[in-house]
Amino acid sequence: MSVELYWMPGCSSCLRMKEFVEQSGIGYVAINVDTEPERAAKLTSQGLRVPAACVGDKCVNGVNLASVASLIGVDYSPPEMLSPAELMVRYRRVIQALCDLIDQIPPEHAGFTLPGRDRDIVTLAGHAGCVMRYFLGKYDDDDFDGFFDDLEPGHRDAPRLVEFARETFHRTEVWWHDDGHDDPLDRVAPLYWGSRTLAEGFEREVWHTAQHTRQLAYMLEQIGVNPRGALTPEDLAGLPLPNRIFD
DSSP states (O other): OOEEEEEOTTOHHHHHHHHHHHHHTOOOEEEETTTOGGGGHHHHTTTOOSSEEEETTEEEETTOHHHHHHHHTOOOOOOOOOOHHHHHHHHHHHHHHHHHHHTTOOGGGTTOOOTTOOOOHHHHHHHHHHHHHHHHHHHHOTTOOOOHHHHOOOOOSHHHHHHHHHHHHHHHHHHHHHTGGGOOOOOEEEEBTEEEEHHHHHHHHHHHHHHHHHHHHHHHHHTTOOOTTOOOHHHHTTSOOOSSSOO
């Protein structure tokens, strides 16, 4: 069996998929669609994007580890999800850390990137601040077609990026107060990795934001900043994060 894993640098779910297959002991070929964009045609022909796993012509979305496990023939029991209330507690802490870290980006290092990556530190900060907006859009409207590239702020200065992240948090708090606090989030919606419950979608964007916040702290360290207010293991406990910060 030849397993192909399609990924791109900086993709948190790509890293999680690769770690999952590595832990299964099954070998794979990693295909970076940033450096080999023509290889992504195999995915787009099936309505997929990275992360994705393929065996022959059969491909599945790599966000859903149960689908990956079924494809490669390994047993998988999803970990128990945190409750929506606990996920909201974690998201509050993650956004606090994100804003604290953005404030520490030196203006002269706004274009800093890691080797082999296109996403610089301020673009990463903007992306981390936007991802929950996808969930909120899907919660309000199953037909919501915005994606992260559409939702990112495009700002290049730290104060406006902090303002943007706080606005995302404010929208999330309004949703939680008005609807989320007593919603079991068991409705199935067409998310970007298939038809999943809103609880799964909410969990995904909480840990997605947390992973990019971890990455931001790491990038600050690489430019000589000792990051204040970074996330702790206790903040992250129970979130289905990849073990590594970057692939």
